[in-house]
Amino acid sequence: MSAATSPLDVPEGRKPRSRGRWQLLLILLVTLGPMILATSMYKFKFWVPDGRSYHGAMIGNGLSRADIGIQAQEQRWQLLVSAPAACDQPCQNLVYLARQIQIGLGRDASRASHALVAAQPLSSDYQQLLTREYPQLQRYPLDLQRYGEHVNEPGPQLWIVDPHGNLVLRYDATVKGKHVLDDLRHLLKLSNIG
Template sequence: MTESNSPQVDPRAVRRGRVIALSLFAIALLPIVLASWMYFGGWGAVGGTANKGELLQPVGAVETLGLRTVDNTPLTDRFFPAREEPLWLILTIAEACDTACRKALHEVRQVHIALGKESERVERGLWVVQSTAAGAGESISDGQTLGQQYPELVLLEHESGQARPELPGAAELQTSYQIYVIDPNGNIVLRYDASNAGEDLLDDLKKLLRLSNIG
């Protein structure tokens, strides 16, 4: 009888490897989970929750939006685990790019700039519901399109071309636009409208980025 030359696998080593892999995964997620618990739970805040935007309970999942970029890449690919170093996303969703929408885009850009060095951890996106190709070709001023005036925007469209958005925490758009904060794990956590899309959004983002080292 010929003995097999195949190396024997030690079951204990396999189990140990799995434990190490799971531990590393948990360590990677722990900071953002802890930050969300501290921030959204109001830990250490006087009088309850610390956020100024509307906290979505339960949080939404980015995959439920069914969005993709204009180059046909699913929006979910921009978040963990598909992306190794995912960012926070400020997503503006508008019925059409009217005056209110254009004002929101400018205001959100100013918020992004005001984050200073932390701005590198955040990106901005736009979905214009009543427009094809995420509104990229829509003229907004002096003949410029959205894509030209805001080249850093992640322009989005719905995968099925549906006319109505399915938004977390709302049956439909309550105003001409809404702004959502999505964490690096693809959780839709906060919502804003015209009443609090400036200083309140900036204040919430600063706190979130200070508490989390993810993204």
Template sequence: MSPLNRQRMKLLALIMLFAAPLASAWVMVEFRIGIPDERTAHGELNPDVPRLAGWPLVDPRPAIDHGDWVLAFDCAEGCEAEADQWWRLHRALGREAPRVTRLRLGPADEVLPGEVLGEWQALPAWRDSGQLWLLDPQGEAVLSYSAGVDPQDVLADLNHLLRMNNDQATALSDT
């Protein structure tokens, strides 16, 4: 092989080295090969849920820090065990726990640490008994969970959202 052909082969190999990832990515997208179809969130998206400011709650409205994620759960009656479960989940967040506020909607005999109480003024149509909502810092419902959801699933979703939105926490702490 002549030196000129050897240089051409090196150039062709270099071009293939950079073109191969692009070509394989195009094949994956075009033919849906190797792209997972299942979703990663355990909760459900529910666009019918209005912002927290639009929820029919009794005045005075619960005081929630601006910039906090909200874990709101509906508690009709006798849900001390459920409130304790969400308190334990909040503790499991570790150093991310201050970024989350728990909102218990319904009557309560005692308030757990870090919990805010609120009551329904009127029961909205989008509410189900025992439901849990995860709200972003702007008050938008990101995910909703039905009654009896596994707390580990909620913890996984919440950890993922807090990790993916870490820049927001640092921006708020700088102001």
């Protein structure tokens, strides 16, 4: 009586170990391949998308509030308006915009604050308006020399600052509030701090 052949039997001339080696190589390629590709893309800067999902100027050099002459100890995300000269109408518009953006955050409004840093004293009329209409607005002095060392943009600027005091994004006085709100919402969604 002849023995029945099983489908698991290895045909003659074929080694069972070679199949296992190919499977191991395939598994390694599938798991390590994307990591090697991503590292190579980062190191050698190829296939990097040109598009971006934010509207302001990204501050990617590690500058903090203190580096540009602002001494504040806020532990939340901050919409910071800087006025290297007198706080004229474009500056006042940014202060208003910063407050409206914080209100527009809705349930996340407590995760952010708004502030004004000015190199020159505010006019008495504007000071009274801020006290009356902007009770939560924080105010700080601006060290103009340190500010000028790092910021080459003229006029008032709106900054998004993270809870550690790092500058994240910068906008000029012509920015649309919806763009800043979208950027801040995106940052808050990705962040576990603040």
